[in-house]
Amino acid sequence: MFDYKLLAALAAVIEQAGFERAAQALGLSQSAVSQRIKLLEARVGQPVLLRGAPPQPTELGQRLLNHVQQVRLLERDLQGQVPELDENRLPERLRIALNADSLLTWWTAAVAPFCIANRVLIDHVLEDQDVALKRMRAGEVAACVCAVERPLAGARSLFLGAMRYRALASPAFIDRYLAGKAGPQALLQAPAIVFGPDDQLQHRYLASLGLTGAFAHHLCPSSEGFVRLMENDMGWGLVPELQVQNELRSGALRDVSSGQPIDVPLYWHHWRNGGELLAELTGYLSRSAGRWLIQAGG
């Protein structure tokens, strides 16, 4: 069998984002952690880590992490029956990738009762809904929320529902940039807000209006920060309806054009052999998420 002391050192360096904190988490000296990584690299015959701040796994390192993640999920089940097996017993912990908009709108209310009842701790990893699956492929998470349906080998996907996005801005912004201009062209001249390089929602919305090409935009990788920029008249952007129900009611934010809303489907991806806790959370989510997400098409 593999030497799991070495693999655990690799996982700690990545999860703690550094050798010093990995050593603290493992209760080892920093040089002991370094030695374990070196020994692991000597065994596999190539680097598993790119030394940087923070360290990054190599492609082989990612495959090893992926394996560690799955072994951990399996261990959890066994622990329920044979608790003394684990040398350093810790509370149950699930690492999950999801988009910031989900975290803010439906996720917490949908999972909190399950986490409290089962004493589960969650490590949230934020990732755009179009690419969250790469965190599972990299072996960093036990499950993820993603707009892509197709599951990875060894995993399953479950449709949770869709989030509805609308193109909004403040009344002062609309007055300044859009009011009185004919057609949607004016949108290309008005500053937009984009979450980050993976966020294509604004591009997709403009394309749906027949508008292509570059457009001026702020970048703001925070869902609430995004809405704050809009409230302060700095730009227009696509926001989940769920997040701005108050602002829509009060008129603080309004539609920037007559364009259609964009519905983004969300799928729950989880390892097939991910253990009982993950299976129970999956069952729980399949029942709870529908309270917030749109179930029927369009």
Place this chain on the structure above:
Amino acid sequence: MFDYKLLAALAAVIEQAGFERAAQALGLSQSAVSQRIKLLEARVGQPVLLRGAPPQPTELGQRLLNHVQQVRLLERDLQGQVPELDENRLPERLRIALNADSLLTWWTAAVAPFCIANRVLIDHVLEDQDVALKRMRAGEVAACVCAVERPLAGARSLFLGAMRYRALASPAFIDRYLAGKAGPQALLQAPAIVFGPDDQLQHRYLASLGLTGAFAHHLCPSSEGFVRLMENDMGWGLVPELQVQNELRSGALRDVSSGQPIDVPLYWHHWRNGGELLAELTGYLSRSAGRWLIQAGG
């Protein structure tokens, strides 16, 4: 002089987080971007990028990016006088690193009037307040908000004020984990919420109560998600007073112990030769930030 076509390719690959998007942004083919990077590496005699998803700069790559950032700021001044100098004239753009809590509470309102009046677009880069300076050192940003006072060589720092953090939880959480327990020890048994590996506020708060050692915690790298977890009774944590004024007034969140609040000083770091626009923004911030941040010591 350096070949800035090559350096611009490097900057685009990092800023766009990939070769394909860098090519789009530069209006080049992907292989042209690859060739420029290879040529740059041949010139400097070592790698400037670690090929990954996303690509990361090497140490030398970071020094080159740092240089590009400063040259761009200088170019901006000249453009004001000689606009035709730039081949692809784009709107003014500043890349700024700051902590998510600042973005949500005071930042947007403090800079929006300046950005609107000067037609400035902002790329927000989120980074913990204890380590944001590393983004400047890496040449990724023109300025940053950081809790560390000491400026980098070639830069200046300006005290903006302090953010006050309080240790809070929901009444149901306090009832479940803390009520009726003598002394602060119970806090170690109650799940905490931690923003990410760089967030030491909860550790510092526990240490101020004489509590050390490991404690169970969720990880949640989103300021608003953090508060959502608290509202759903999942954990306690340190939150900026500015962010939860309504929740404190309504009683939805309460102090978890009699411990003191923690004041985190915030400094504005900016390149000394960063150009006029950055100097004007600095002047503007020095006047506006005080409306939200605490000016006097503790």
